[in-house]
Amino acid sequence: MSDDPKAHSGVERHVLEALVCPETQGVLRYDAEAGELISERARxxxxxxxxxxxxxVDEARKLDD
Structure with missing residues (x-):
């Protein structure tokens, strides 16, 4: 797998890095395999x-604990 998020998501890396969680305003982690941006704080x-x-937030998937 490529480390380049655009290879899987179609979104430029600098765009992904500029996004924050709309609920917590915290950092997001890119999960290339799932094609998702993860907010650990908001789960x-x-x-x-x-x-x-x-x-x-209404479109986000809740992470299992």
Whole structure:
């Protein structure tokens, strides 16, 4: 697998790095395998669809504890 997020998500790395969690304003971790941006503090995974990060809490998947 490539370390370049754009290879899987269609989103430039600098764009992903500029995004923050809409709930906590915290840092997000990119999960290339799942195609999601993870907020550890909020325990949410935000999907990336067609190269567009969906930064809506209502669209996020809750992470299991």
């Amino acid at each position: 949410l995974a935000f999907p990336i669809r067609d190269g567009i990060p969906i930064m809506l």
